[in-house]
Amino acid sequence: MQWIDPxxxxxxxxxxxxxxVYVR
Structure with a gap:
């Protein structure tokens, strides 16, 4: 996964x- 879409x-x-947030 070198290149990732913005x-x-x-x-x-x-x-x-x-x-x-959910876990917290």
């Missing part, structure tokens, strides 16, 4: 934040 990266980041 949109995919944004979705991934959003998912990470959502998961963090």
């Amino acid at each position: 949109a995919y990266c944004d979705i991934r980041l959003g998912f990470e934040v959502t998961a963090y």
Whole structure:
């Protein structure tokens, strides 16, 4: 996974934040 789509990266980041808030 050397090259990542900007949109995919944004979705991934959003998912990470959502998961963090949900877990917390």
